[in-house]
Each structure stands twice: as C-alpha cells, then as structure tokens.
Amino acid sequence: MRTVEEHQAVVAALLEQLPEEQVELTAAHGRVLARDVRAAVALPGFDNSAMDGYAARWDELAELPARLPVADDIPAGRTDVRPLEPGTVQRIMTGAPLPAGADVVVPVELTDRATDVVTIHETPDKGTHVRTAGEDIAEGSVALAAGTPLGASQLGLAAAVGVTTLPVRRRPRVLVLSTGSELVEPGQPLRPGQIYESNSMLLVAAVEDAGGEARRLHFVPDDVEAFLTTLRAELDSADLLLTSGGVSAGAYEVVKDALSGLGTVEFVKVGMQPGGPQGAGTVDGVPIVTLPGNPVSSFVSFEVFVRPALRRALGHANPDRLRAPARLTASLTSPAGKRQFLRGRYDGGLVSQVGGPGSHLVAHLARANCLVVVPExxxxxxxxxxxDVVLIEGALQ
Known part of the structure; x- marks a missing residue:
C-alpha cells in the first residue's frame, strides 16, 4: 500500500512547471507571477501630506498659539508647488506634494481653519503627517516576488508602481471525464438504479478554484472502447486528464480496464480514507490522474493529490492549503493504518465532525469548511x- 506522501510525489512529478506568458493587468487576476516584478517608480514618488492641514516649519511653531499667513493652497495633483517661505504656511490636502522647506503638517483640526492668516493652537512633533518619498517601496526594488498569487492588493500595487503587464504562468488545461453506466445528466428522468452525474461538476469547479482551465467531457458508460475513443480525441488540448470512477477492484472498472494494458498508468491502493484506490501515469504522453468515483472520495483525492500539483505547476510558492490546529468538540474513532480525512466545521479554534465517514455523503461535504486529518x-x-485541519474554501457559511 502506497503512503499519501508517496502518491503525492508521483502525481506532482507528472506536471512540469507551466510556460510563462505576459498578460495585461486587467487579465492577471488569480494568476501566479512567473518572475520577480520591480517597481518602475518609488512609492510614494514624492514627499506628500498624510492629512488635510497646513505645511509648516516646525521650529516656527515653538510659541503657541501661532499666527502665520497662508501663502498658497496645494491640492492633490498640483505639479508647480512653490518652496515654503520662512514665516508662512501653505494649506495642503491629503496626498498633495509637500513644499520644500516644510517639515511638519499641522492637521486642520488643530487650527482655526483660516485661509488668509491661520491660528495654530497645537502642533504635532517634527515630521508628523509627512509621507517621505520611497518609504513604502524604493524605485527598482522587488515589488512582487515570483510565485505570488495575484489578488486585488497585488494588482493594485502593480498599477501603483507603473507596471502595465505581468509575467505569469499559463493556466493548466484540464480535461475532466466521469465514467459509469449508472450516470444520467442532471435534469433528465432517472430510471431505477440510475443517479445524476455530479463528479464532473465538482471537479471542474475544483480545477478552476486551483487556478486551472477545466473542460468537462461528456461522461461515458462502462465501455473500454468508448472510454479510450473519447479520451484520445481530446489529448492535444490537455495538460492533464482527470477521471473519476472505474478504478476499484470490482468488475466493470472501465478506467482501470482501459488503461492497464497501456503500461503507462499505475493503479494502486493508498493508505487513506476516503480515496484508497488511485491511479496515475500518462496516456500517449499526456499526464492522467484517475480518482475514485464516490463524490467525497473524488473531492478528497483532488484536494490531497491534484490541487497541490496544479498549483505547483502554476508556480505558487506555497501550493498547499492553509492548515490550523483545532480542538475536537466530540470524540471520534478512526481505522488503524489509514490516514483519515473527515469532513468538519472549523470555528474559533474548535472543530466538529460533519456527518459520518461514508464517501457517498455529499450533502455533508457541502456543509464542511475543513478536512480533519487523523494520522494512520x-x-x-x-x-x-x-x-490538524485543512481549511477548504467554498463551503456553506
């Protein structure tokens, strides 16, 4: 029996790091940086005010209250700011350039707010409310490091330092195929013994959540020739083939029957529950990962093996889910020799089990927001x- 870590290594080795491409900022959300990006300008680019108030010379405010003429107004965006004459102040707005000679900004609340001769009642320490050029980031320094996922704040920084395009890893193209003669498209009438096909919807969403581009192939019945024909017709468009179902030890295991003869896909048992039967290898040189068919087994297997491999190929510096310690709200049991991944609800350092361990309990999976990991x-x-709990996203709140 293969360990979880051994099978993780096998799946990870199938996917090489994806090639780099340059994209506009508007298309970069959710992507991963392929190379370091340096700041084209410093932030701030010039000394500026952190408050609405009056730019002043601090040593001229030793005796309070102080009355000083207001020599000029400096709104944000002004480009022709004059130096501060001794014995005067300049009214200044937040973000506006600080005039040369000023070393403090007196907030408007500490004055009488006058626009000709202002009376200053209190003064902050020297240098207060002054943002100095480059204090956030220096020009030419690394603004965003390779492996950084590009979210709202990262794209905001890229725009702020003058970057217009970003080098990112291409998104992996994943084909998702479910198998089983018992499967019926949702919305169609069910006959006795049939169920609605759900794994492809689950896995397509999981691939996209991990950063990939997923395409759902029409599920196929338990027919070896139909399975291979459907698979091979799409190989040229895939970085990864992902199947669910047909990998256990019984009869009519179409994925196992079809791929075992190729000699390039290995089917194994992994010491975990749910998700023991697994397969991985290549079909005509294209990586394939075969997951078990029960919905919870398929989801957990994706989380444990496929998601980190996809994110590593995308260039994520930290491809794994966040983990957290938690205390159980009730006792639990687990089979010896298998790592258990139980559905749970994590809240404020406590975790409660959601439903039983059955791999068919998809309604309980939908209410979980974590996986509780119980060692072998x-x-x-x-x-x-x-x-130890693995924090998963997309659960009901």
Missing part, C-alpha cells in the same frame, strides 16, 4: 483533543 497510527481521539 491513531484510532481514537477524545473530546478536546488537538487535531
């Missing part, structure tokens, strides 16, 4: 015991 050598945990 642990069979019982009491209420209050500390466990």
């Amino acid at each position: 050598d642990v069979t019982e945990l009491p209420e209050g015991a500390e466990v």
Whole structure:
C-alpha cells in the first residue's frame, strides 16, 4: 500500500512547471507571477501630506498659539508647488506634494481653519503627517516576488508602481471525464438504479478554484472502447486528464480496464480514507490522474493529490492549503493504518465532525469548511483533543 506522501510525489512529478506568458493587468487576476516584478517608480514618488492641514516649519511653531499667513493652497495633483517661505504656511490636502522647506503638517483640526492668516493652537512633533518619498517601496526594488498569487492588493500595487503587464504562468488545461453506466445528466428522468452525474461538476469547479482551465467531457458508460475513443480525441488540448470512477477492484472498472494494458498508468491502493484506490501515469504522453468515483472520495483525492500539483505547476510558492490546529468538540474513532480525512466545521479554534465517514455523503461535504486529518497510527481521539485541519474554501457559511 502506497503512503499519501508517496502518491503525492508521483502525481506532482507528472506536471512540469507551466510556460510563462505576459498578460495585461486587467487579465492577471488569480494568476501566479512567473518572475520577480520591480517597481518602475518609488512609492510614494514624492514627499506628500498624510492629512488635510497646513505645511509648516516646525521650529516656527515653538510659541503657541501661532499666527502665520497662508501663502498658497496645494491640492492633490498640483505639479508647480512653490518652496515654503520662512514665516508662512501653505494649506495642503491629503496626498498633495509637500513644499520644500516644510517639515511638519499641522492637521486642520488643530487650527482655526483660516485661509488668509491661520491660528495654530497645537502642533504635532517634527515630521508628523509627512509621507517621505520611497518609504513604502524604493524605485527598482522587488515589488512582487515570483510565485505570488495575484489578488486585488497585488494588482493594485502593480498599477501603483507603473507596471502595465505581468509575467505569469499559463493556466493548466484540464480535461475532466466521469465514467459509469449508472450516470444520467442532471435534469433528465432517472430510471431505477440510475443517479445524476455530479463528479464532473465538482471537479471542474475544483480545477478552476486551483487556478486551472477545466473542460468537462461528456461522461461515458462502462465501455473500454468508448472510454479510450473519447479520451484520445481530446489529448492535444490537455495538460492533464482527470477521471473519476472505474478504478476499484470490482468488475466493470472501465478506467482501470482501459488503461492497464497501456503500461503507462499505475493503479494502486493508498493508505487513506476516503480515496484508497488511485491511479496515475500518462496516456500517449499526456499526464492522467484517475480518482475514485464516490463524490467525497473524488473531492478528497483532488484536494490531497491534484490541487497541490496544479498549483505547483502554476508556480505558487506555497501550493498547499492553509492548515490550523483545532480542538475536537466530540470524540471520534478512526481505522488503524489509514490516514483519515473527515469532513468538519472549523470555528474559533474548535472543530466538529460533519456527518459520518461514508464517501457517498455529499450533502455533508457541502456543509464542511475543513478536512480533519487523523494520522494512520491513531484510532481514537477524545473530546478536546488537538487535531490538524485543512481549511477548504467554498463551503456553506
């Protein structure tokens, strides 16, 4: 039996880091930087005011109240700011350039707000409310490091330092195929013994959440020739093939039956629950990962094996989900020799199990926001015991 870590390494080795492409900022949201990006300008680019108030010379405010003529107004965006004459102040707005000679900004609340001769009642320390050029980031320094996921704040920084395009890793193209003669398209009438196909919807969303581009192939019945024909017709458009179902030890396991003869896909048992039966390899040189068919098994297998491999190929510096310690709200049991991934609800350092361990309980999966990890050598945990939880997104709140 293969360990979880061994199979993770096998799947990760199938996917090489994806090539780089240059994209506009408007198309970069959710992508991952391929190279460091340096600031084209400093932030701030010039000394400026952090408050609405009056730019002044601090040593001229030793005796209070002080009355000084207002020599000029400096709104944000002004480009022709005059130096500050001794014995005067200039009214200044937040973000406006600080006039040469000023070393303090007196907030308007500490004055009588006059526009000709202002009376200053209090003064802050020297240098207060002054943003100095380059204090946030210096020109030419690394603004965003390779491996950084590009969210709202990262794209805001890129724009602020004058960058117009970003080098990112191409998104992996993943084909998703479910198998099973019992599957029916949602919305169609069910006959006895049939179920609605849901795994492809689940896996397509999971791939996209991980940063990939997923395309759902029409699910196929338990027919080896139909499976191989459907698969091979789409190989040229894929970086990864992802199947669900047909990999267990029983009869009519179409994925296993079709791919075992190729000699390039290995089917194994992994010491985990749910998700024991797994497969990985290549079909005509294209990586393939075969997941079990029960919805919870398929989801957990994707989370444990496929998601980190996709994110690593995308260039993520930290491809794994966030983890947190938590205390159990109730006792639990776990089979010996298998790492258990239980559905849970994590809240404020506590975690409660959601539903039983059954791999068909998809309604319970939809209510979970974490996976509770129970090591292979642990069979019982009491209420209050500390466990490791994997925080998953997209759960109901």
